[in-house]
Amino acid sequence: MDFSHYWSARQKKVDAALNHYLPSASTKPATIHKAMRYSIFAGGKRLRPVICLATAEVLRGKPDLALPLACAVECIHTYSLIHDDLPCMDNDDFRRGKPTSHKVFGEGIAVLAGDALLTIAFEIAASCKSWPRYSHATILREIAVTAGSQALIAGQVADAEGEGKKISPAELRYIHHNKTAALISSSIRLGAMSANATPKQLAHLTEFGESLGLAFQVIDDILDVTQTTEKLGKSAGKDIAAQKATYPALLGLKKAQKEADRLTAKARAALKPFGKDAKPLEAIADYLLKREN
Numbered sequence: 001m002d003f004s005h006y007w008s009a010r011q012k013k014v015d016a017a018l019n020h021y022l023p024s025a026s027t028k029p030a031t032i033h034k035a036m037r038y039s040i041f042a043g044g045k046r047l048r049p050v051i052c053l054a055t056a057e058v059l060r061g062k063p064d065l066a067l068p069l070a071c072a073v074e075c076i077h078t079y080s081l082i083h084d085d086l087p088c089m090d091n092d093d094f095r096r097g098k099p100t101s102h103k104v105f106g107e108g109i110a111v112l113a114g115d116a117l118l119t120i121a122f123e124i125a126a127s128c129k130s131w132p133r134y135s136h137a138t139i140l141r142e143i144a145v146t147a148g149s150q151a152l153i154a155g156q157v158a159d160a161e162g163e164g165k166k167i168s169p170a171e172l173r174y175i176h177h178n179k180t181a182a183l184i185s186s187s188i189r190l191g192a193m194s195a196n197a198t199p200k201q202l203a204h205l206t207e208f209g210e211s212l213g214l215a216f217q218v219i220d221d222i223l224d225v226t227q228t229t230e231k232l233g234k235s236a237g238k239d240i241a242a243q244k245a246t247y248p249a250l251l252g253l254k255k256a257q258k259e260a261d262r263l264t265a266k267a268r269a270a271l272k273p274f275g276k277d278a279k280p281l282e283a284i285a286d287y288l289l290k291r292e293n
Contacts, residue, residue, distance in 0.1 A: 003283050
């Protein structure tokens with residue numbers, strides 16, 4: 001497959017849908033809608049929505065039916081980045097190569113823009129159809145639990161509380177499982193639900209998503225140490241400066257890379273039941289392992 005074309009085509013589809021779902025920049029109150037759009041369209045890989053659509057394709061579903069769910073997870077992801085960059089959190093001036101929301105609009109509007117993106121995610125997701133195995137209630141609960149205090153927010157809390165402390169590998173895994181892997185895994189699960197996946201298919205894809213999400217974060221930790229701010233599009237070296245718990249800090253760079261390799265292999269193994277249909281997800285796993293930003 002032409003992976004570059006595959007990814008680009010789905011990014012464009014997601015961007016067009018997000019442009020449709022989000023209020024225009026001139027909709028009153030204009031400031032909040034400008035701020036929401038600023039962060040959503042500031043760039044980024046669109047990893048979570050693309051893997052949502054790809055998962056639907058692997059199960060021979062219709063990607064357009066997964067599109068509202070793909071857009072919903074991107075809104076949640078972007079909200080989390082806006083809040084993560086605030087001075088009271090990680091205090092970062094750049095995200096996706098551009099000044100962060102609070103640097104452009106001020107802290108108050110940045111907080112509200114994050115709140116608004118989190119809220120509109122549910123509005124967008126609610127516009128999807130339901131499926132024989134997955135009702136609207138099931139879909140919305142999947143998103144709510146993933147974004148809540150026992151997953152995404154749990155990871156953020158544990159990450160903040162772990163700064164400057166020596167933590168165990170199990171504690172580090174807890175942080176990354178919740179802060180990063182949970183939303184990536186849920187993106188895959190939602191794509192599977194949109195294709196009316198069987199319980200067994202959903203279980204295999206959940207395993208794939210959890211391993212892929214952890215591998216993604218390990219690589220992210222490595223890149224924070226090895227790449228420049230210009231390459232990353234965000235401030236490099238922030239993890240070390242903040243004394244954050246990371247895989248390179250805990251294991252060293254070589255062992256961290258081996259862990260990323262191991263997790264990617266585990267993710268690929270979870271796709272074996274899908275045979276040749278799994279090629280898009282296998283290609284995504286390989287791309288994420290070798291990425292440089």
